[in-house]
Amino acid sequence: MRIVHRTILWALLLLFAAYFLAPLYVMLVTSFKDMDQVRATSMVALPTQPTFEAWTKAWSSACTGTDCRGLQPFFMNSVLMVVPAVALSTLLGALNGYVLAQWRFRGSETMFALMLFGVFMPMQVVLLPMSQVLGWLGIASSIWGLILMHLLAGLPTTTLFFRNYYVGLPPELVKAAMLDGASFWQIFRRIVLPLSVPILVVTVIWQFTAIWNDFLYGVVFSGADSKPITVGLNNLANTTSSVKEYNVDMAAALIAALPTLFVYVVAGKYFVRGLTAGAVKG
Known part of the structure; x- marks a missing residue:
């Protein structure tokens, strides 16, 4: 009975962890895709050709209003x-x-x-x-x-x-x-x-x-x-x-x-x- 309780507890903890980490996962995999991959694949799919292009643009050249120096x-x-x-x-x-x-x-x-x-x-x-x-x-x-x-x-x-x-x-x-x-x-x-x-x-x-x-x-x-x-x-x-x-x-x-x-x-x-x-x- 104790093993069953611990198994249920771990299952619930893992379920809650997955629920809260899901948005972070989607953000992470999307950030390593180019726009063609974003359009062609689902939001949970891993990038087929990972790229840092989005990170580079967000940091140094993305537009925030009229200013295009990134974050x-x-x-x-x-x-x-x-x-x-x-x-x-x-x-x-x-x-x-x-x-x-x-x-x-x-x-x-x-x-x-x-x-x-x-x-x-x-x-x-x-x-x-x-x-x-x-x-x-x-x-x-x-x-x-x-x-x-x-x-x-x-x-x-x-x-x-x-x-x-x-x-x-x-x-x-x-x-x-x-x-x-x-x-x-x-x-x-x-x-x-x-x-x-x-x-x-x-x-x-x-x-x-x-x-x-x-x-x-x-x-x-x-x-x-x-x-x-x-x-x-x-x-x-x-x-x-x-x-x-x-x-x-x-x-x-x-x-x-x-x-x-x-x-x-x-x-x-x-x-x-x-x-x-x-x-x-x-």
């Missing part, structure tokens, strides 16, 4: 936006969590509760006020404006992650360091951060994925030269031409998804370990 400039904009936004939101979230968990003060719980509103607040609510703020700061329609927007949007979540993780750290560590004369920053840098590797991995993966895949902020707050990869992909897919090149669209979608797929393949197991180490408790 390359949009990809680089996303890199320039994601790296500092992830680093700053993770660092400030760690600092906030450290203070709220280990250096509690009068009103700290109220401040933490107020910060949690940012986790559940709809993104559309902040579009108008943030556009005004970015205009006042002189960074509207720029990479710097997108960095600031994602930093502020991600700070409540990163603070939640780190605060809940640091609550589980023994308070005796901080007290002993204080008795030895260590300062606030010394304790944070030499004791707390080295113990934070699991939650650091979780937060970096979470923020990287959220920021890279964001479309709403990218389309609202970017300018002509600062649009991220998601906006470029949308413009490419919606650009009208005499012939709809599905292979190029599929290759472009995969190019946009490759960084997040790479992060999860390389660091996915550490993400799960970090969650079980305390990222969502508290």
Whole structure:
């Protein structure tokens, strides 16, 4: 009976995996076909003569509106936006969590509760006020404006992650360091951060994925030269031409998804370990 249950379980898991991976399979095989093969074969058929022509065009020469430079400039904009936004939101979230968990003060719980509103607040609510703020700061329609927007949007979540993780750290560590004369920053840098590797991995993966895949902020707050990869992909897919090149669209979608797929393949197991180490408790 136990073998039957395990067999049924594995069959269901494989069925669900195939169901969710089917779109990725179709995108992949279509991206390696030329348009003659796309028209002549079914969408699940393997390419008879694989070619990287669609990938090359999607990267360097496909039209996104009137601009025919492919996704390359949009990809680089996303890199320039994601790296500092992830680093700053993770660092400030760690600092906030450290203070709220280990250096509690009068009103700290109220401040933490107020910060949690940012986790559940709809993104559309902040579009108008943030556009005004970015205009006042002189960074509207720029990479710097997108960095600031994602930093502020991600700070409540990163603070939640780190605060809940640091609550589980023994308070005796901080007290002993204080008795030895260590300062606030010394304790944070030499004791707390080295113990934070699991939650650091979780937060970096979470923020990287959220920021890279964001479309709403990218389309609202970017300018002509600062649009991220998601906006470029949308413009490419919606650009009208005499012939709809599905292979190029599929290759472009995969190019946009490759960084997040790479992060999860390389660091996915550490993400799960970090969650079980305390990222969502508290």
